[in-house]
Amino acid sequence: MTTNRQWILKRRPTGVPADADFELIESPVPEPGDGEFVTRNLVLSVDPAQRGWMDKGGNYFPPIPLGAAVSAGVIGEVISSRNPDxxxxxxxxxxxxxxxxxxxxxxxxxxxxxxxxTIPLAKYNSLLGGMGCSALIALRDIGKPKAGETLFISGAAGNMGTLAGQIGRIYGCxxxxxxxxxxxxxxxxDVLGFDATLNYRTAGDLSAAVRQACPEGIDIxxxxxxxxxxxxxxxxxxMRARIVMNGSIAEYNDTEPRPGPRNLWNLLVKRAFIEGFLLPDFADxxxxxxVQLEDWYRAGKIDAREDIRTDFTxxxxxxxxxxDGSNKGKLMVSLE
Ligand SMILES: NC(=O)c1ccc[n+]([C@@H]2O[C@H](COP(=O)([O-])OP(=O)(O)OC[C@H]3O[C@@H](n4cnc5c(N)ncnc54)[C@H](OP(=O)(O)O)[C@@H]3O)[C@@H](O)[C@H]2O)c1
Known part of the structure; x- marks a missing residue:
């Protein structure tokens, strides 16, 4: 193969990204310079955070320059290398x-x-990579779960949500x-053993629906x-609740700043805290x-559901x- 097809960012999206914000281009397969190597990509990750990288301000990563390929997590195999490691x-x-x-x-x-x-390739994107580490470290080290406490998870059926839920169950929440x-x-x-759930699209009064689903209140x-x-x-x-801010997908396509929560004061009343989580802060x-995630996976205590698409175009x-919520598990595209 001498041609590299890649999706570039053509225009910064307004609201939900449109097809016209991107372009599929062809260029020669790159050659590695000193210390570099080239991968043939087998799996491309599709992640909510990429939406922020497409904005002119970026988020915790700098913005993708217009005309550059859309940054993404990949699983790849090295096909040429000038790096002995x-x-x-x-x-x-x-x-x-x-x-x-x-x-x-x-x-x-x-x-x-x-x-x-021995482990399917996609598992290294959904569970045994950055996603699994984020779910485990964020919940364990910021949420500090204790047996019997109530853990509430939004976006619970997505990749991060299902992992956090299974880990919460391991901790006895x-x-x-x-x-x-x-x-x-x-x-x-039925499948993951959550104790209760609510459908936020049909729940009506969300505060009342959360109270009904969590009659003992929320600890994490x-x-x-x-x-x-x-x-x-x-x-x-x-009292002393811990809120792990792992993501805010409901806000990523906002075109206007939205009003903040009207009840932040409750953090003081309950001596609770919110802390934002980003994995690089916990690199050590x-x-x-x-190791922990792979042990749990091999023992049948945790798994991830993958939604693997194949149409790169x-x-x-x-x-x-x-x-729109139509993904059912960790969204990714296989190029194998
Ligand atoms: N901090 C970190 O290190 C880190 C790492 C990875 C991901 N994240 C964050 O974790 C969150 C989940 O990411 P993921 O990769 O696991 O994706 P995911 O949950 O597998 O997929 C996204 C899901 O978000 C839900 N959603 C979309 N719009 C929504 C809205 N307006 N209100 C409520 N729910 C909405 C949809 O499910 P429904 O059908 O339930 O609406 C959709 O299936 C994102 O906020 C992401 O940015 C953070």
Missing amino acids: YPVGDRLYAIGSWSEYSLLGAGFVFRKLPADN HVVGSAGSDEKCRYLE YYDNVGGPMLEAVLDNIN RIDDAL RMPAIFRALF
Whole structure:
């Protein structure tokens, strides 16, 4: 192969990203310089955070320059290398882009994949990579779960939500989740063993619905969505509650700043706190977290559901699934 197809950002999206914000272009497969290597990408991750990278202000990453390939997590196999630490044949999980091939340096690599191939490749994106580490470290080290406490999770049927819920159950929490369909709620209760769920799209008064689902109040909130659900949860927190701000997907496509929660005062009343989580701040805990997650996975205590698409020519439409809720698990595109 000499041609590299890649999705570039053509225009900054306003609201939900449109097809016309992106373009599929072809260029030669890159050649590695000193210290660099090239991967043939096998899996491209599709993540809510990429929406912020498309804005002119970026988020915790700088913005993607217009005309540049859309940055993304990738699982790839090294096909040419001028870095002895990453020889041809190595498979790794790295920050690349929505491209068939990526030119990388060591600083882009999150982890190498083991050579033994006993775990499906997609698991290294959904569970045994940055996503799993984030769910575990954020819940364990900020949420500080104790057996018997009530853990409430929004976006509960998504990748981060299902992982946080299973980890909460391992810690002995009473786990309650919100999701956008009855089918997702049934999955959480029947398959993952959540103690209760609510469908936020049909619940009506969210604060009352949270109270009904969590009659003992909420000790830990693992927040994936922000928006109105945060206010509803703040109405229902217990003394010394911990709120882990993991994401705010309900707000990523906002075109106007939205009013903040009207009840932040309740943090003082309940001596509670909110803390934002980002994995690089906990880099020294990643190796142990990966070992823990793999142990739990092999023992059948945790798993991730993957939503693997194959049509690389439809990346913008696939990305939109995150925002209309039609993804069922960790969204990614396989190029194998
Ligand atoms: N801090 C970190 O290190 C970190 C790492 C990874 C991800 N995250 C964050 O975690 C969250 C979940 O990410 P994920 O990769 O696991 O995606 P995901 O939950 O698998 O997919 C996104 C889900 O968000 C829900 N959603 C979309 N718009 C919504 C809205 N307006 N209100 C409520 N829910 C909405 C949809 O489910 P419904 O059908 O339930 O609406 C959709 O399926 C995101 O906020 C993401 O930015 C943070």
